[in-house]
Amino acid sequence: xxxxxxxxxxxxxxxxxxxxxxxxxxxxxxxxxxxxxxxxxxxxxxxxxxxxxxxxxxxxxxxxxxxxxxxxxxxxxxxxxxxxxxxxxxxxxxxxxxxxxxxxxxxxxxxxxxxxxxxxxxxxxxxxxxxxxxxxxxxxxxxxxxxxxxxxxxxxxxxxxxxxxxxxxxxxxxx
Numbered sequence: 001x002x003x004x005x006x007x008x009x010x011x012x013x014x015x016x017x018x019x020x021x022x023x024x025x026x027x028x029x030x031x032x033x034x035x036x037x038x039x040x041x042x043x044x045x046x047x048x049x050x051x052x053x054x055x056x057x058x059x060x061x062x063x064x065x066x067x068x069x070x071x072x073x074x075x076x077x078x079x080x081x082x083x084x085x086x087x088x089x090x091x092x093x094x095x096x097x098x099x100x101x102x103x104x105x106x107x108x109x110x111x112x113x114x115x116x117x118x119x120x121x122x123x124x125x126x127x128x129x130x131x132x133x134x135x136x137x138x139x140x141x142x143x144x145x146x147x148x149x150x151x152x153x154x155x156x157x158x159x160x161x162x163x164x165x166x167x168x169x170x171x172x173x174x175x
Contacts, residue, residue, distance in 0.1 A: 002100065005042040005054070012051035013044070020087040023127050027085070035084070038062045041108050045088070045097050052089040055101040058082045059114060068147035072156060073118040076142075081109035081161070083119040102137055109161045117159045120145075124153035131155065 005013075010032055017027040035042060035056050045053030058065060060080055073082055083105065088097055109117050121130045123144065139157040146153050 002043050002045055005044055009044055009051055013054055016087050024085040024087050041105055052092045053097050055086045055105055056084045057105045058084050069120045072145060077116050079114050080116040080118050081114040106161060115161055117161050120154040120156050123155050
C-alpha cells in the first residue's frame with residue numbers, strides 16, 4: 001500500500017535511501033527530519049509491514065532547502081513540484097511502484113496548480129534506468145549541471161502538468 005510518511009518510518013527510510021545510493025544522494029537523520037517537516041508530499045510504499053519505497057516531493061515554497069538541484073528549478077520556475085528523491089527496495093523494482101508514486105505526485109501537482117513536475121537524473125555516473133523511466137513518463141531533458149564538482153553531472157528533467165483549468169472542458173487538448 002502507499003501511504004503518507006509517519007513518525008516511526010525514519011529508520012527504515014534511512015536504510016532504504018542508503019541502499020539506493022548513488023542513484024539518490026545520501027540522507028542523514030537531520031535531512032530526513034527536514035523533509036518530514038517541509039515536504040508537502042511525502043509518501044511511502046509499505047508491503048507486509050515493511051517500508052520498501054518512498055517519494056519525497058517539494059514545491060517552490062521550501063526556501064530553507066539548499067540543494068543546488070532544487071535551487072536550479074527554483075530559479076527557473078515560480079511554481080513547480082519537485083521530486084527530490086524516489087527510492088525502492090531492489091526486491092520491489094519492476095512491480096509498478098515507481099510509476100504509481102510518480103502518478104500520485106503528478107496528480108497532487110495538478111490538484112495544487114503546479115505547472116511543472118521537475119527532477120534530476122545522474123548522468124555522471126550514469127543512471128540509464130532512471131533516465132529511461134523519466135523519458136517514458138514524459139519528462140524532457142532541459143539542462144545539464146555539475147552541482148557537486150567535475151566528477152558528477154545531472155540532467156535536469158521536467159514535464160508539463162496540465163492546468164486545473166482544463167479539467168472538464170470538452171475542448172481541452174483540441175487546439
